[in-house]
Amino acid sequence: MKEQIKTYFARYVEFSNEEIDGIYSELKAKVFQKKELLLKENTICKYYYFILKGVVRLYYVDQKGNEKITQFAIDNWWVTHMESFIREAPSTQYLQALEETTVLYLSKETLEKLYLKYPKLERLFRIITENMLIASLRKSDIFLQMRSKERYTSFARTFPDFMQRVPQYMIASYLEITPEYLSELRRNSK
Known part of the structure; x- marks a missing residue:
């Protein structure tokens, strides 16, 4: 697991082995079973998840009771309900494992603590967030055009x-x- 996260980080920012060890020691691992919820609507999203292996969907239920999927995430992707995680506000969506999914995760508090200790990590997450924003904008463009x-x-x-x-x-x-x-x-x- 540590090698996978190290390889992922190196795609964006170079970390020393000591930095990787320090960051990795703060990550917690969990396995979600197929169809298990990582987040329920109207609860606060407390974690940012790195998918080691598996698939997750982010979705909401419309007024007619239909599920509307807004995002998928797969191996080596980070996923969260960003607004709920950042603002500590109730989520408007669900996060659900579509197959057995193994994740590493951390809380907002832990992430903030790691940013102070390892400034390069904040740069890494800025790049990840920029990429997520670009993907979201690209999806909007595709759907409009x-x-x-x-x-x-x-x-x-x-x-x-x-x-x-x-x-x-x-x-x-x-x-x-x-x-x-x-x-x-x-x-x-x-």
């Missing part, structure tokens, strides 16, 4: 791992298309 078929093609090309590991009806929810139309698109793309 592309038709359903183009959204599907772009998603399949950009995230092939998700196509294999996430149920199709959930991908349809994320892409804001019906599961039937997604099946038709998949058939026609083969």
